[in-house]
Amino acid sequence: MNMKTVLSVCIGMSMLFSPACDDGKIYEEHISTEREGGAVSLTGYLQGVDSWPGGYSIVLAGFAGTNEYAQTAQGITPEKDGSVRMTLQGIPAEVTHIEVCAINKLRKRIATFYTVDYEETSDTLRLDMGTIDARMYGVIQSDVFDRSCTACHGGSTEPAAGLYLTEEKSYTALVGVVADQSKDSLLLVNPGNAQESFLHVMLRENVLRYDHTQIITSVNMLQLIDDWINNGANE
Ligand code: HEC
Structure with missing residues (x-):
């Protein structure tokens, strides 16, 4: 050795x-x-x-x-x-x-x-x-939202489902806000509780009219979002 x-x-x-x-x-x-x-x-x-x-x-x-x-x-x-x-x-x-x-x-x-x-x-x-x-949220913004979401959520056109995921707007649009499309009225992001956050659910389960489950396929990125939420969803 x-x-x-x-x-x-x-x-x-x-x-x-x-x-x-x-x-x-x-x-x-x-x-x-x-x-x-x-x-x-x-x-x-x-x-x-x-x-x-x-x-x-x-x-x-x-x-x-x-x-x-x-x-x-x-x-x-x-x-x-x-x-x-x-x-x-x-x-x-x-x-x-x-x-x-x-x-x-x-x-x-x-x-x-x-x-x-x-x-x-x-x-x-x-x-x-x-x-x-x-900042951890800075990574979620740039590596998840900017790359995979803003094309439909407010980047250049009217945001799909009225949801802005662009920088400056994404945080207030997500954290503590009730999801329109959630049957159980989950918050989009429930700080401290990823399992009870609609953002967690809709990226894994086909619960929307437009299926989002194939957008983020990296296990590490899905984990990053969960860890961010469970750690208190700080900006
Ligand atoms: C190709 C366009 C497109 C992309 C890309 C896209 N979305 Fe969406 N999103 C939609 C549409 C359309 C709806 C409305 C679906 C419905 O009404 O069921 C929606 C709805 C949502 C909702 C539900 C909002 C609510 O208040 O209930 C969330 C959350 C969401 N998207 C998050 C994301 C995230 C996070 C990403 C990136 C990982 C993303 N979307 C990427 C088109 C898109």
């Missing part, structure tokens, strides 16, 4: 046995303790890290090619004013780009906020990400 294997086994074991794993952010600690490999230092401002529930981590991470799972990752903990100053070391040679992103427990990328190409050198690569909005 080389060092790397030993290290990953250790991480695997600690993930299995650490009680903090289920609800805590597991990438808070520096997990790449190898001496070899490249290094990247990051500065800038990051907002909205606190809006993510346990199970997700906002990290500085290295990815290889099209692999959606981070090769190496370190949690980002901004100062009170949002400022970030950190270094990621021991970046493996196969890494092709560095991201500021949200990952889940399996280290799978859920959303990308900032990305740069990477090639190993002996110098530390210095990155300034500027100011980044990493």
Whole structure:
């Protein structure tokens, strides 16, 4: 076994046995303790890290090619004013780009906020990400609503069912609002209760005249919406 294997086994074991794993952010600690490999230092401002529930981590991470799972990752903990100053070391040679992103427990990328190409050198690569909005709801807006919904819900035409899912309007249109099309008068988004939210129901069950169940097929995106609702549906 080389060092790397030993290290990953250790991480695997600690993930299995650490009680903090289920609800805590597991990438808070520096997990790449190898001496070899490249290094990247990051500065800038990051907002909205606190809006993510346990199970997700906002990290500085290295990815290889099209692999959606981070090769190496370190949690980002901004100062009170949002400022970030950190270094990621021991970046493996196969890494092709560095991201500021949200990952889940399996280290799978859920959303990308900032990305740069990477090639190993002996110098530390210095990155300034500027100011980044990493709110969980911002991801739902851009990666779910803007991509898959606003074409019909208010982007350019009259919104279908009178429902605006465009930025600025989606939050007030959804949270705490009774769904017109719900037989049980569910709220579109019932903060803290995804199961009792019509947004959850209509993306999975064919309950509308226009079937919405094939629009979002990514399990991770469906999960993201549920986790956002269950965590209090913060803006
Ligand atoms: C191709 C057009 C189209 C797309 C894309 C679309 N919708 Fe709709 N949506 C409709 C139509 C039409 C209705 C009205 C259906 C009905 O009356 O049964 C509707 C109704 C709804 C309702 C019910 C509103 C209420 O008050 O009961 C919700 C919620 C909704 N859509 C959410 C979404 C979400 C979320 C997405 C993206 C994931 C989306 N829609 C994408 C056309 C669309």
